[in-house]
Structures are given as C-alpha cells and as structure tokens.
Amino acid sequence: MRYKKYIQNLPLYRIAKPTDTPTREPVRLAANENPLGPSPMAVAAILEAAAGVHRYPDAGAAALRQALAERAGLGIEHVTCSNGSDELIMLICLGMLSEGDEVVMAEGTFVSYLMRTLEMGARPVRVPLIAYAHDLSAMADAITERTRVIFVCNPNNPTGTTSGAAEVRAFIERVPEDVLIVMDEAYIEFVEREDYPDLLADLRGGRPNLLLLRTFAKIHGLAGLRLGYAYGPEELVGYLERVRPTFNVNLLAQAAGLAAMADEDHVRRSRAHAAASRAFYMAELAALGLKPIAGETNFVAVPVGDDAAVAASLRERGFSVTALTGWGLPGLIRISFGTEEQNSALIAALNSTEASLRH
Ligand SMILES: Cc1ncc(COP(=O)(O)O)c(C=O)c1O
Numbered sequence: 050m051r052y053k054k055y056i057q058n059l060p061l062y063r064i065a066k067p068t069d070t071p072t073r074e075p076v077r078l079a080a081n082e083n084p085l086g087p088s089p090m091a092v093a094a095i096l097e098a099a100a101g102v103h104r105y106p107d108a109g110a111a112a113l114r115q116a117l118a119e120r121a122g123l124g125i126e127h128v129t130c131s132n133g134s135d136e137l138i139m140l141i142c143l144g145m146l147s148e149g150d151e152v153v154m155a156e157g158t159f160v161s162y163l164m165r166t167l168e169m170g171a172r173p174v175r176v177p178l179i180a181y182a183h184d185l186s187a188m189a190d191a192i193t194e195r196t197r198v199i200f201v202c203n204p205n206n207p208t209g210t211t212s213g214a215a216e217v218r219a220f221i222e223r224v225p226e227d228v229l230i231v232m233d234e235a236y237i238e239f240v241e242r243e244d245y246p247d248l249l250a251d252l253r254g255g256r257p258n259l260l261l262l263r264t265f266a267k268i269h270g271l272a273g274l275r276l277g278y279a280y281g282p283e284e285l286v287g288y289l290e291r292v293r294p295t296f297n298v299n300l301l302a303q304a305a306g307l308a309a310m311a312d313e314d315h316v317r318r319s320r321a322h323a324a325a326s327r328a329f330y331m332a333e334l335a336a337l338g339l340k341p342i343a344g345e346t347n348f349v350a351v352p353v354g355d356d357a358a359v360a361a362s363l364r365e366r367g368f369s370v371t372a373l374t375g376w377g378l379p380g381l382i383r384i385s386f387g388t389e390e391q392n393s394a395l396i397a398a399l400n401s402t403e404a405s406l407r408h
Contacts, residue, residue, distance in 0.1 A: 075369040083270030088315040094308035106300035134264040134277025146171040151195040162200040182210035185220035207383040209344015214246040236346040238268035269309040326386035366398040
C-alpha cells in the first residue's frame with residue numbers, strides 16, 4: 050500500500066491491549082468528565098427521541114443551531130455543530146491545511162491540535178507555555194508566510210490557565226486576516242475571571258478569521274454522546290459545513306443538546322461543584338507540599354516529580370489520572386475533578402503514593 054508516511058508515523062491513540070485490561074475499573078479522573086453525570090433533562094430527551102432513531106437526523110441540525118445562535122446573538126449561519134468538538138479540530142485541519150503549511154500552537158496544550166496537524170502533513174510550530182499559560186506574544190511572533198491556523202486553548206487543557214481580554218485582544222490584532230485563529234473554549238462555562246475575553250462580540254462585529262470552539266462534553270456532561278459546536282463568521286462556517294460529513298451530529302445528540310442548554314440548574318450545579326472541587330484540591334495539594342497550578346476548569350494540574358511513576362502508583366490504588374510528559378509537560382499530572390468522595394479518596398491515595406515514592 051502507498052500509505053502517507055506522515056500518517057503511518059503517528060502514534061496510535063489509546064488502544065488498550067487485552068493484557069492492559071484492568072481487573073477492577075479505576076475511578077476515572079482522567080478525561081475531564083462531569084462527575085454529576087449528564088443533565089437529567091438531556092437524558093429524558095434522549096429517551097424520548099430513541100424511538101425515532103430509524104430515521105436519519107436533520108442534516109442541518111437546524112433546531113439546535115438556531116438555539117445556539119440565539120443564545121450568542123448571532124444568526125444560524127454563524128453556527129456549525131459536530132460529532133464532538135474534536136471533529137471540528139479535524140475538519141478545520143482538513144479544510145485549511147496542505148502539506149508544508151504551518152500551524153502555531155502551544156507546547157503543553159490539547160493534543161488533538163498536534164495530531165490533526167501532523168495528519169495533514171502540515172508542520173506544527175509549538176510555542177512553550179510561560180508560567181503554564183499561553184505565551185500569546187511569542188505565538189504572534191511565530192507567524193510566518195506559511196501559517197494558516199493558530200490554535201489557542203482558553204482555558205488551557207491540561208494546565209487550566211486562562212488568557213485575559215487585554216492580552217487576547219492584543220494578540221488578535223497582530224494576526225493577519227488570512228490566518229485563522231481557533232479559540233478553543235471547551236471549558237468556558239467554568240471560568241471565573243471577570244476579564245475573560247468576550248469573543249462573540251468580535252464575531253458580531255464582523256471579524257473574519259476567528260472561530261470559537263465549544264462542547265457539550267464538559268459542563269453539560271454529554272461526553273459520551275459526542276456533541277460540539279463552533280461560532281464563526283458566515284463564510285468560514287459555510288466552508289466547514291462543506292467539509293463535514295452530512296449526518297455528523299446524530300439524532301439523540303441533537304435532542305439532548307437542546308434539552309441540556311435549557312437545563313440551567315444542571316449547569317449551575319456543575320459549575321458550583323467544579324469551584325468547590327478546585328478549592329479543595331488547591332488546599333489539599335498544597336498541604337501535601339505540592340504546588341498546584343491555579344486554573345479555572347474542572348481539573349487541576351500539579352507538578353509531582355516523576356509523573357509516570359505517580360500516575361502508575363495511583364493506578365494501583367484504583368485511580369486513573371493523566372501523566373503529562375506526553376503532552377509536553379514532564380513531571381506534571383492532571384487530575385479531573387470527581388465526586389466529593391472520589392476527590393477525598395484521591396488525595397489520600399496521592400498522600401500514600403508520595404510517601405512510597407520518597408522511600
Ligand atoms: C480543550 C479541548 N478541546 C476539545 C475537546 C474535545 O471535546 P469533545 O468531547 O467535544 O470532542 C477537549 C476534550 O477534552 C478539550 O479538552
């Protein structure tokens with residue numbers, strides 16, 4: 050077969066070998082899922098829609114897009130929906146990149162940007178974080194004639210850090226209008242800082258090169274359903290609509306998304322739970338002598354020394370967390386917030402892990 054070398058060389062993502070199958074399911078604190086579960090209103094909508102799955106879904110996801118558009122004060126032509134926002138990252142790369150093009154991203158950010166860039170034979174230009182946050186000024190400096198796309202993850206997964214409005218504004222002003230800025234706002238609903246940038250206003254103002262990625266996987270607790278969306282200028286959204294698979298958002302996801310948006314109580318409880326969990330981890334990790342990174346998401350990253358060893362030791366104690374060496378952040382682990390009991394148990398396990406690693 051004449052495979053593309055740059056695809057063949059990619060690592061295989063999360064394919065567990067049979068021997069890796071755990072005898073006991075670990076407590077999953079590794080994927081930034083919602084420990085409160087899905088929105089109950091979304092579950093009810095899924096059950097109601099289930100009897101209709103012999104039909105294809107609405108290929109245009111019109112009702113859901115309309116609701117998302119109205120909430121943002123934009124027209125429906127400014128919204129596209131996807132099979133998880135991960136699919137949008139792939140569609141952006143498919144639509145925008147050719148071999149040899151450059152994509153600017155942080156080193157120590159969401160790994161899909163890197164994977165999907167490499168998959169297109171394009172060149173990732175990875176800019177180190179500064180104090181665990183995006184260095185937007187250095188990212189603007191990294192733009193060349195070949196740059197087509199810039200990915201900014203705000204808040205950043207896996208460090209949880211955010212970039213404020215003034216900094217983001219200065220950055221956007223420096224990016225040429227033919228370079229696409231992708232602002233991945235997967236965790237926007239958890240943000241507390243008041244000067245977080247309102248980029249929907251930029252879209253309402255007609256900015257041509259900005260796409261905002263959002264997801265139902267985090268605050269709405271619908272990770273397993275696969276539902277993401279983006280806000281952008283009409284031309285760009287129309288372009289992405291042309292490359293997406295016709296029925297990329299399934300019928301259950303469309304129904305659940307609409308219901309989840311209306312479930313303000315679930316959103317409020319999820320945000321409050323994340324805030325309480327964050328305060329708990331910041332205090333407890335500091336009490337263990339560690340220096341957790343101050344973030345604004347539903348997870349916390351913390352330097353622990355040997356991240357692989359600590360993650361393996363936690364795994365033996367029944368917890369899965371994420372070791373971040375593979376993300377370009379050696380020595381750190383990322384802990385997704387669980388229920389109150391799971392969070393307390395994780396801290397106890399980390400305490401004994403730390404002790405065992407010191408001996
Ligand atoms: C920053 C960021 N973007 C996108 C995604 C993908 O989300 P989805 O489940 O909607 O594909 C994630 C998932 O963890 C994420 O952390």
